[in-house]
Amino acid sequence: MPGFSVWLTKDGLRRERDGEPETFVPADVFELLGAWHSHLEEIDPDYTLGDLFSLLRSVDGVERLDAMLACDVAAFLAEAEAEPEREDDGGIRFVEVYNTAELTEYVEDPENPDEPLRFVDDEEAEEHDAVADALHDLIGQEKPLRIVDATGDDLLTGKPRRRRVIPGTQNGRWKGPYRLDRGFHGWGRWEEPHPGFFAAHPEIDPAAYDGGFALEFSPVNGLVHLPLRYNPAVTFRDDLYDGNVVLEDRITITFGELVHAVFWELGFMGSPEVRDENRAVLDERLQELKDALGEEGDGDEPWR
DSSP: OTTSEEEEETTEEEEEETTEEEEEOOSBHHHHHHTTTSEEEEEOTTOBHHHHHHHHHTSBTGGGGHHHHTSOHHHHHHHTTSOOSOSOOTTEEEEEEEEEEEEEEEEOOTTSOOBOOEEEOHHHHHHHHHHHHHHHHHHTOOOOOOEEEEEEEOTTTOSEEEEEEEOOBOOSEEEEEEEEEEEEEEEEEOOOSSTTHHHHOTTSOGGGOEEEEOOTTSOGGGTTTSBEEEOOEEEEESSSSSOOEEEEEEOOOBHHHHHHHHHHHHTTTOSHHHHHHHHHHHHHHHHHHHHHHTOOOOOOOTTO
16 A cells, blocks of 8 residues: 555665655654554565664664663664674574464363462372373373473572472363464574484474574674564464464564564563673573583573
């Protein structure tokens, strides 16, 4: 629709005025907000995350978006210009904004109450695992993962305390209304989740095993070279995560929704400085856990 749609190009935002294409770079935040609710028709194939940051960097008063984007916008724009500390992007081929639709209301089954999760000692955990393993061997399914809580420290030693968790059960159901969210992640090559996974799933091509990468701990200057895309697909299910598909379709996005999704994810852990501090704390915690388990630190990042 002329006047209400924009295209993201390497030269700026393109729109149609009086039937003629016009490419422009917003001079100030008010001109930028004038295009905020315009439908984003297309992103050029060679358009990168760095191109978006360059566009925003040229906007006078862009820091006024801090409250709306819930982060220090100028700090991330500045970080994007710095030389990356490492060239390896972890196998990410591109970054994309995508859609999720989730049910929001949970209704318990009064005739079959939910069971809360429980912390158990080693003896009860061993007994529970034996029963669960036997059951899954009988029905031919993969054995369930062992869930361990390692968020607390031992009061005597000060080292991470590991406690087995027996997950609870939810016997109710989820219902509408649905909440539509715009997410932002990297997309690229995934490694084998664990030894034997591909052998157990011959339908999966290891060479084409792709997936999403969380970006909240990633320095922006290590991502700016990646193509930026929008995935219009959306799936509605009749349960929270793995329910039956009710509807699969495609939805549009506005320019402002795309920008918001990008900065919401990148700024989720705070400014670049605060993010790096949180990353250091997490890395230290992971190393403590590896030491407690007698493992060598191998640089794995389990949040990916």
